[in-house]
Amino acid sequence: MGPNYPSSLKRVWMWAKDALVNGRTISFELSEEAFGVTKKHVIFLQDVHAVCATGEMFGSVIIIFIDFLYKYVKKTKMTNLIAFVDPGMIGAIGCDNSGERSHALANHFMNAKEGQCFLIPFNDLNQWSLTVVVPTTEVVYHMDPLKLRIASDEWVERGVLDCGLFVMGYMKEICYDKDLEFAAKWIRESNLAYSEDDVNTIKMDFAKFFMKRYSC
Structure with missing residues (x-):
């Protein structure tokens, strides 16, 4: 961590x-309001290291970040438009039966x-991706950082x-897109990629929220 490394991460x-x-460890519970279920999770030193430096990202970090996002969604009165699913409910490690995954999502x-x-x-062993589902219109978007993104354009x-x-x-x-035009945006901007500054901003969002909520 050099002199220019973000102070919140330090x-x-x-x-x-x-x-x-x-x-x-630090233990915490899923927000039933955000996820529709209550379940205890723990976060380890290696989880914080994965955010601050590098390492495999586990579900606990993703869940804490979702908690951060849910508070924003609630504040901006967008809970009727955006909902979240616990990655542990459908991940390849925590739930390796595809029938169980389908049943859990259908209930959700x-x-x-x-x-909405x-x-x-979704974590497939060591690979994270994001699926966005709109059940009422039966529309599904799949966003994979290492393969293909929506509309078959390639991610860097x-x-x-x-x-x-x-x-x-x-x-x-x-x-943060109040009009939920993310699909049109990413189709239109075929060269869209996250810079190092973009990634650091995501890390700092996590760090500030984590310290405010869990460091007491």
């Missing part, structure tokens, strides 16, 4: 090195509001370890 890493040493979609988008981060390839951060960025862009 703070969360210095805190984590003390608070999460020797296998200690039962109370979907007209035009469900953001579904990045390292596997960036996948989780990219998915966090996709979700943020969707939530």
